[in-house]
Amino acid sequence: MKHITKKLLSLILITLLLFSLNGCEKKDTIATIKSAEVLKVGCKQDVLNFGYLNPDTNQYEGLEINIAYEIAAKIFDCSLEEAKNKEEFTAVNATTRGPLLDNGDIDVVLATFTITEERKESWNFSTSYYTDAVGFLVLKDSGITAANDLDGKIIGVSNASTTKDAVTEYLTEKNISVSFKEFDTYPSVKVALSSGNVDVFSVDRGILSSYADDTTLLLEDRFKEQDYGAATKLENKELTELVDGVIKDMIADGRLNTYKEQYNLQ
Amino acid sequence: MSKLFDARRWLRLIGDFDQFLLGMKTTLLVALLGLLIALGLGLILGILSCVKLYGFRLLARIYVEFFQNTPLVVQVFFYSFGLPFLGIRLPDFMVGVVGVGLYHAAYIAEVIRSGIEAVAKGQVEAAKSQGFHSMQTMRYIILPQSLKVILPPLTNQAMNLVKNTSVLSMIAGMDIMYYAKSWAGNNGFFYQGYLTAGLLYFLLCFPLARLTAKLENKARQLPTVTTLRMMEVDS
Numbered sequence: 001m002k003h004i005t006k007k008l009l010s011l012i013l014i015t016l017l018l019f020s021l022n023g024c025e026k027k028d029t030i031a032t033i034k035s036a037e038v039l040k041v042g043c044k045q046d047v048l049n050f051g052y053l054n055p056d057t058n059q060y061e062g063l064e065i066n067i068a069y070e071i072a073a074k075i076f077d078c079s080l081e082e083a084k085n086k087e088e089f090t091a092v093n094a095t096t097r098g099p100l101l102d103n104g105d106i107d108v109v110l111a112t113f114t115i116t117e118e119r120k121e122s123w124n125f126s127t128s129y130y131t132d133a134v135g136f137l138v139l140k141d142s143g144i145t146a147a148n149d150l151d152g153k154i155i156g157v158s159n160a161s162t163t164k165d166a167v168t169e170y171l172t173e174k175n176i177s178v179s180f181k182e183f184d185t186y187p188s189v190k191v192a193l194s195s196g197n198v199d200v201f202s203v204d205r206g207i208l209s210s211y212a213d214d215t216t217l218l219l220e221d222r223f224k225e226q227d228y229g230a231a232t233k234l235e236n237k238e239l240t241e242l243v244d245g246v247i248k249d250m251i252a253d254g255r256l257n258t259y260k261e262q263y264n265l266q
Numbered sequence: 267m268s269k270l271f272d273a274r275r276w277l278r279l280i281g282d283f284d285q286f287l288l289g290m291k292t293t294l295l296v297a298l299l300g301l302l303i304a305l306g307l308g309l310i311l312g313i314l315s316c317v318k319l320y321g322f323r324l325l326a327r328i329y330v331e332f333f334q335n336t337p338l339v340v341q342v343f344f345y346s347f348g349l350p351f352l353g354i355r356l357p358d359f360m361v362g363v364v365g366v367g368l369y370h371a372a373y374i375a376e377v378i379r380s381g382i383e384a385v386a387k388g389q390v391e392a393a394k395s396q397g398f399h400s401m402q403t404m405r406y407i408i409l410p411q412s413l414k415v416i417l418p419p420l421t422n423q424a425m426n427l428v429k430n431t432s433v434l435s436m437i438a439g440m441d442i443m444y445y446a447k448s449w450a451g452n453n454g455f456f457y458q459g460y461l462t463a464g465l466l467y468f469l470l471c472f473p474l475a476r477l478t479a480k481l482e483n484k485a486r487q488l489p490t491v492t493t494l495r496m497m498e499v500d501s
Binding site: 094095098099102118119121122123156159160161164181182183184188191192195196197 | 346351436450456
């Protein structure tokens with residue numbers, strides 16, 4: 001027994017040592033990004049009109065990608081065209097975007113990231129650049145046509161998203177009870193919907209519309225407006241202010257609206 | 267680092283710990299039922315791969331090769347997303363049980379086969395000369411002797427089976443890893459969520475690892491003890 005205690009103790013000590021090594025992080029400032037000559041942005045690769053990796057061109061495109069270019073142009077003080085070469089995109093999903101930001105693997109997250117009070121405790125958010133509402137996508141042959149048909153159904157949502165709370169709130173008001181299954185990516189929720197493992201695919205309507213096809217039906221319901229913001233590391237105040245400034249400028253001079261029109265977003 | 271030692275986050279974890287316990291319950295049940303399937307099927311397949319009839323040996327071989335050479339994730343995705351298109355829908359819990367059960371049956375079959383083959387050929391011949399038929403030889407002579415060879419790798423398989431149940435989290439199977447991901451993601455407390463998941467799996471597997479070590483020691487000691495007892499009986 002004594003033997004084991006000793007072993008466990010040394011194990012704990014080694015673990016602590018490893019963690020303390022991890023503590024020697026370098027400071028994150030705009031100067032670090034400038035000297036690296038690259039802005040690392042976490043974006044979606046599977047959401048049309050927001051962040052989408054176009055398989056034909058192998059280029060990212062969407063509203064959030066354009067915002068990322070604007071931010072890079074501001075940091076490096078260059079034109080939008082030049083900014084495109086100083087950008088490194090990493091595809092993220094709802095589960096990975098937080099840890100990647102904390103690790104310093106990415107500087108900014110522009111990935112349909114909804115601003116919430118809880119999340120503000122972990123990350124900094126910019127002014128919102130887009131507002132969307134949550135909706136429901138169902139299979140046409142399921143017979144579901146309105147929220148009232150959802151009693152007892154299984155709702156598929158993305159892991160680490162705000163959808164679950166939004167749906168619960170919306171349906172509780174209507175006295176409808178449902179259960180949830182969480183998946184890592186939107187495509188896996190879609191597969192679960194098609195194979196019948198879940199009855200409903202729920203997320204923001206802008207995202208849902210890119211998964212709609214001729215077998216699916218997007219219900220009329222829209223609820224719980226979600227404000228998307230650009231997230232930065234909690235400690236990195238300097239970058240947060242810069243990003244927020246860029247988005248505020250874009251709203252003020254109408255550039256943001258121009259981009260939204262370009263992608264048919266309201 | 268401050269995020270790892272943030273007391274507020276650990277307190278939230280303690281408050282929501284019932285979620286992790288729910289996951290622990292699923293993981294335990296899936297592992298237990300999966301182990302039953304794996305042991306039963308593994309024993310049958312292991313014996314089949316040692317019989318004289320070529321057809322049986324081939325059957326066992328095909329099963330083992332198929333399940334050992336395809337990833338568990340692919341198998342589980344097939345049960346969960348593939349079978350429904352063929353009109354068969356298994357609940358997630360059963361997908362887990364069947365998934366790890368069938369997968370580990372292949373490994374356990376190999377463990378049992380090697381255990382049977384490890385018993386010296388002279389034992390079979392001796393049994394035959396004493397009038398044992400093949401079923402009796404297997405039951406009274408070979409299996410008891412191969413047990414000491416089989417047990418340590420068998421507990422090792424049980425441990426791997428427990429860990430492999432975490433594949434359920436990918437199909438929303440409500441196991442430890444699923445709740446850890448869900449909780450960590452919803453709060454943004456990734457250190458706390460994943461460390462706790464790791465700890466819970468450790469708690470399940472560590473006793474099995476100790477048991478493996480103990481059985482290995484015992485397997486080494488056994489022969490001398492048996493010889494002594496036999497001598498006493500003889501005198």
